[in-house]
């Protein structure tokens with residue numbers, strides 16, 4: 001049984017299907033596939049587990065595949081180009097559909113390839129990690145990394161559908177599950193205090209992959225994300241709230257070398273740092289910050305930045321953030337738990353103090 005949510009974007013609206021057993025079911029693909037040719041883009045970890053099921057579900061189409069290496073360190077221009085090599089080698093025309101089968105890296109790279117191939121072809125997201133199911137597969141942000149900054153080259157390109165099979169989470173490494181929980185927690189921190197409280201009391205079930213707890217977490221996360229994206233598709237306002245923890249987090253990922261930290265782990269630390277800065281601005285109290293850190297830690301996630309990332313290097317890496325406008329950094333901070341804002345009014349000494357802060 002699938003639950004269906006909708007991302008309301010006028011002509012670019014699309015469904016998010018969430019449930020068990022969807023990945024091998026042709027019914028979820030058929031209404032959305034365009035043309036007769038399908039290119040499945042996946043990675044070396046996911047292919048041996050799920051590629052055959054997806055191919056069987058798409059047996060009515062002419063299928064090709066490209067299998068990329070797995071990891072954030074491969075979200076590069078060179079690896080991305082392999083998708084075009086495959087499409088061109090096999091003479092794909094515009095009447096085709098790309099399928100992104102995998103986690104956030106595969107989804108972002110496939111979506112960006114779909115945005116660019118012959119100036120734009122359709123694609124479907126089939127996310128197989130928790131992080132991709134609750135966040136990156138929804139909303140149309142696609143792209144690749146540059147050594148100077150995360151997701152620096154990309155496009156907004158909405159998928160035709162998101163098919164989130166919750167069974168795929170059974171094969172996910174525990175570290176990857178925790179990384180996905182960082183983004184689930186984010187929705188509570190920015191917009192939904194009751195959801196945060198629900199996570200507090202259901203963390204053990206979430207970590208034990210209880211299907212009902214995970215199903216609720218995925219649905220609520222996608223509801224919040226779909227509503228924000230529908231309000232502000234191209235991030236001219238409210239959508240930036242979804243970037244809580246990301247300015248600090250992206251700096252950690254780039255500073256340590258892509259692939260050293262999982263994206264969700266870096267976002268978890270970034271969220272604790274955003275809470276720290278929010279306290280310095282007088283918005284959160286000590287108890288709130290402690291609650292943020294406790295929740296993050298209870299999800300099996302780190303709370304502190306790497307000791308070798310100096311405040312100066314942090315600042316340098318953060319200065320290429322996509323939220324920088326007219327040379328001014330903007331931050332997603334917490335006015336209260338469940339109430340995030342975007343602000344550029346942060347005194348440099350308070351920011352520096354947060355960047356220098358390390359738990360004893």
Ligand SMILES: O=C(O)C(=O)C[C@@H](O)[C@H](O)[C@H](O)COP(=O)(O)O
Nearest residue numbers: 135139141150151239242243246322
């Ligand atoms: O969808 C959004 O908007 C987000 O910001 C979601 C983030 O969790 C996600 O990691 C996104 O890819 C980051 O986008 P970026 O614009 O900061 O690169």
